[in-house]
Amino acid sequence: MISLNYRDSRPIYEQIEDGLRKLIVTGALGADEKLPSVRALAAQLAINPNTIQRAYNELEGEGYIYSVPGKGSFASANAGADEARRRELLGKVRELLAELRYLGVSQQELTDLVKEVFA
The missing domain is CATH 1.10.10.10 (Winged helix-like DNA-binding domain superfamily/Winged helix DNA-binding domain)
Structure with a gap:
């Protein structure tokens, strides 16, 4: 576990x-x-x-x-419903996206990744 x-x-x-x-x-x-x-x-x-x-x-x-x-x-059935936690995670995603952009990851690669996660 x-x-x-x-x-x-x-x-x-x-x-x-x-x-x-x-x-x-x-x-x-x-x-x-x-x-x-x-x-x-x-x-x-x-x-x-x-x-x-x-x-x-x-x-x-x-x-x-x-x-x-x-x-x-x-x-919880609505895991992560806390708005403060949601904002915190979105901030982390922004930081990661900025770093990935700096490292040359294309927008298409990121779009494909998001589609994979939400599939």
Whole structure:
């Protein structure tokens, strides 16, 4: 499900966030599907439950998951609906596009890539 890289400069909770976000965005975790409990995922990854809780809190703040008291955390049906997160990602895309343009990537190559992603 999620693998951690202890040589990565990013904190563990960010790696967990990214892993879960990827599972949700790609559809590996469907809408309203239950995520592992904080304790279960912490035991599986052999890390502190507080680290998992922090990742879950961040994902909930971004709109990727939601919590139901007494039931657990679930993948959101409208993952990424948070407007601030949307603006942040669009800014990153602009930066990447500017760099790709500088490196000589053609508009047609980028158009083909976008069509591939949205297919």
